[in-house]
Amino acid sequence: MFSLNKKTPTNLPLIGVGLRHNHFEDALNTPANIDFIEVHAENFFANGGASHAVLTDISQHYKISLHATSxxxxxxxxxxxxxxxxxxxxxxxxxxxLLSDHACFSWAESENASVHAGDLLPVPFNDESLSIMVRNVERAQMQLGRKILVENLSAYIELPGSTYSEAEFLVKLCHQSGCKLLVDLNNLIVNAINQPLTTLTSEQIDSESTIDVLAHAKHWLDKIPAELVGEIHLAGCTPVGSEQLMIDDHGQPVSDDVWHLYHYALQKFGPIATLIEWDENLPTWQVLIAEADKAKSIAINVFSAEYEKSDSKKTLEVVHNDS
Amino acid sequence: MTLKQQQTQMLSTIFSLDALQKTSNEGDSNNLSAGMKIYQHSLLANASRALAITFATVHSFVGETDFTLLVKTYLKKHLKAQYDWGELGQEFADFIRQQSLKNSGVLAAIADLDFACHHTERAEDVEKDLTTLSLLNDFDAYQLTINFSAGFKVLKLNYPVDLVVEDIKQANEINSKLTTHDIEQQLNNTENGEYYYLIWRPNFQAQYQQITQHEFQWLTLWQSLPSLAARSQPSIGSALDKVTNETFSIIDWLPKAIEQQLVSSISTLTSD
Known part of the structure; x- marks a missing residue:
């Protein structure tokens, strides 16, 4: 047990980390300068047992964000x-x-039974997909009694039939369902890196093998109105196979490209709650928290003028109270 | 093709877990298949990881490579209906039983025990209140019922799996590996027949132990109504009336059950 007073000033974004089983004990026993913990909802779908006991304890120290994946x-x-x-x-x-899930499909009928993919599978960006996703988001929001955040995917296949860009599709989804977006910056980078491999022919890849990944991702962000963004995810990725497809495995530190994009996103969207995700090759708790600290320092840099104003105001308040 | 058809087709391709063939929908690029392979790899890796947690003893006995092969065949035969990885594997023990593996029977029995323990650990928490034991002095047995610890269940198996599991654990502790021959040796020393197990959760970790047939019959009376409201549970008196074996004694059983935290509390049955 510990007391925690070093929370982020109100004019900076809330910064949190994804909590996985290996870090349960650290999260309970090692104070960290973070504002919230995000967990995968499905990891707590059991009716009872140790996981709920741990999360109940952790919720005494940190705000909880639920990230559904199914x-x-x-x-x-x-x-x-x-x-x-x-x-x-x-x-x-x-x-x-915060409460979120993904702009993906997972359920489908196969052999006359409902089958769950256990994965986040892409949808084409067209009116049929939009209508179905709006219906499903509205149903979820109605049942949950609150608005949810919907996350953009990292996709390894681009399905035929899209008539919108992903950003256009997601903006329409927000407007029609009332949800907001969880913008995963690593997914934007992963998709930009993989785009030649998932959409172009071999000949095109040879001729267009250099894509400006950051420019591509920034262009995506530029299409999103700031008021639709409710959370930002930051993570790392790993290249695999001879094709060097980039896998969104959350198994590495946040990449330089993603940090750069984060700076850009904060300037564009304002102080949006931000999460460090790390799911594979888990580092120590300290390394994970250091990533959150880095996010915070970027936010301070972006909002430095307001941050200093708030900080000096607090100092004055302390002086006033002491006197 | 409708979106529904497109999604069904993609899901079926992923679950086929075979070397991919180009299809008309995938266009003319091999790279689309590379993407599909990532989804297949992810499915197999996630399912193997989830089932290795649920069936920890089976996994430690057969090893990573063979376990992954088992999982791959299982996924192709039993399409995944569960959205929660923690619930995957309801048919895994029966699936193992049907495989032409050496000692598949005992391996399946271990899987049954693994799955029972896993479910017990996920069961709804039950509040302990041993002060309620004093009710036994104040009320008639037909007015009282027993509340058991979280996720308690009994299991009837054809093998003495506790002995095999103990051997597997000991082999793991010295970084050795138990062979099917070792299991046969172990089973040769035991009688053929039925073995009865109690699985319960005093705190957060499931425990199991072999019990007698008489204890099994007694506990089955309570297991059959695990989720009903207190008033639907049998009274201690009515349960005892159903015990046909004269050698079972609640006087002997109860102190032991309290000591091992199998009994969480005693409560009165409401009459309305």
Whole structure:
């Protein structure tokens, strides 16, 4: 048990880290200068047991954000009601400050049965997908009694049939369903790196093998109105195979490209709650927290004028109180 | 093709887990197949990881490579209906039982035990209140019921899996590996027949132990109504009336059950 007073000033974004099983003990016993903890909702779908006991303890120290990975909001086959019920129970129990899932499909019918992919699979960006995703998001929001955030995907296949860009599609989704976006900057970088491999022919790849990844990602961000962004995710990625496809495995430190893009995103969107995700090759708790510190220092840099004003105001308040 | 059809087709391709063939929808680029392979690899890796947690003893016995092969065949035969990885594997023990593996019967029995323990650890928490034991002095047995610890269940298996599991654990501790021959040796020393197990969770970790047939019959009376409201549970008196074996004694059983935290509390049955 510990007391925690070093929270982020109100004019800076809330900074959090994703919590995985290996760090449960550290999160409980080692004070960290972070504002919230984000957990995968499905890891707490059990009715009881140790995971709930730990999360209940952790929620005494940090605000909780719930990140769902299984609703498959773009699925033509809707998620079963008991799945939504379980998520609702979790939301009621932990009262998360943020609640999110992905712009993907996970449910489909196969051999006359509902099958769950266990993955975040891409959808084409067209009116049919949009209509289905709006319906599913509205259903989830109605059941959960609150707005949710929908995250952009890292996708390794571009399905045929898109009539919108991803950014256009997501903006339409927000306007029609009332949800907001969780913008994963690493996913933008991963998709930009992989784009030649997922959309171009071999000949085109040879001739267009250099793509300006950062410019591509910034162009994506430029299409998103600031008021639609509710959270930012930062993570690392790993190249695999002879094709050097970049995998969004959250198994590395946040890349330089993503840090650069984060600076740009904060300038564009303002102080948006930010999460460091690290799921594979987990580092020590200290290394994870150091990534959060780096995010905070970038935010201070972006909002330095306001930060200094707020800091000096607090100093004056302390002096006044002491006198 | 509708979106629904497109999604079904993509999911079926991923779950085929075979070397990919180019299809008309994938265009003329090999790189689209590279993307699909990533989804297949991810499915197999995630399923193997999830099932290795749920079936930890099976995993430690067969090893990573063979376990992944088992999982791959399992996924192709039993499409994944669960959205929670923690719930995957309901048919895994029966699937193992049907495989032409040496000692698949005992391996399947271990899987049954693994799955029961896993579910017990995920069960709804039960509040302990041993002060309620005093009710036993104040009320008739037909007015009282027993509340068991979280996720308690009993299991009937054809093998003495506790002995095999103990051997596997000991072999793991000295970085050795138990062979199927070792298991056969172990089983040769035991009688054929039925073995009864109690699985329960005093705190957060599931425990199991072999129990007698009489204890099994007694506990089955309580396991059959695990999720019903207190008033739907049997009374201690009515449960005892159903015990046909005269050698079972609640006087002997109860102190032991309290000591091992199998009993969480005693409560009165409401009458309305």
């Amino acid at each position: 609703l498959g909001l773009g699925s033509a086959l809707p998620a079963p009601q008991n799945q939504l019920d379980q998520l609702t129970n979790l939301v009621e129990r932990y009262q998360p400050i």
